Amino acid sequence: MSPKTVPISPERRLNWFTIAVLILLHAGAIAALFFFSWKVFFVAVALHWIAVGFGISLGYHRLHTHQSYQCPLWMQYALATCGTLTLEGGPMFWVGNHRIHHAKSDKPGDPHTPREGIMWAHVGWVVYDECRDITHDYTTKYAPDIARHKYYMWLNRWHWVPSVILGLILLAWGGIPMFLWGICFRVTFGLHCTWLINSLTHVMGTQRFDAGDDSRNSFLLALFTFGEGWHNNHHAHPTSARHGLAWWEFDISWITMKLLHAVGLIKHVRVAKLDQAVLNRKAA
């Protein structure tokens, strides 16, 4: 890869509210280390699975953005609600932004390509207002299917409400330590997991397919992101519900989907087939 770093445009405005929230979350995540107990740790792990595993990987990403499988409406809404618990924005923002990423991957107009700098791809694009200025495009061009649902539009406007409710429940249940682990540490960790997919898996890792962009596969990131680390596979086959295409490519979301399919909760699952010639080819 030969990333060409371009300067950040002077029209980009910093969003100080977002920056303040991120600083507080990181401070809370550090404070959480002084309140460790196995109980709060496992609550944070369970919430990470619910928010990133179900909300982002199975919901916002593989269902709402790429429609790689079908499920009942109540489940679509439940997954989107879990997605908001990551504080990565509402379904309209997430889906629209991610579809733009696929449409313009590592080309001008990609909201978070590392070609504009690795830090821009990781967190820079989040703290600038630029992405939020194209909301009109999200509705009319990139996510009209999401805009048709009143619940998604409500959730997009009030995406932070489920997290506030969860925070209050955690405070009442286990006090400050439970809040610090269940919200601050867990959300901060989840944000960096997602951001690493945007930054690192477009820079480091192996490339099985020529997807026309810089996307890579990363085993390590796939472990923490419920299979999202198989990013080169995904860019080459965006509508495939399965991202880890080879048997050794551990993809927890795919295993979860097989279970959900077996009990009849999801159907019409789209899966890319990896032919033997591609499998035998040495990764670049």
Ligand SMILES: [Zn+2]
């Ligand atoms: Zn990507």
Ligand SMILES: [Zn+2]
């Ligand atoms: Zn995608």
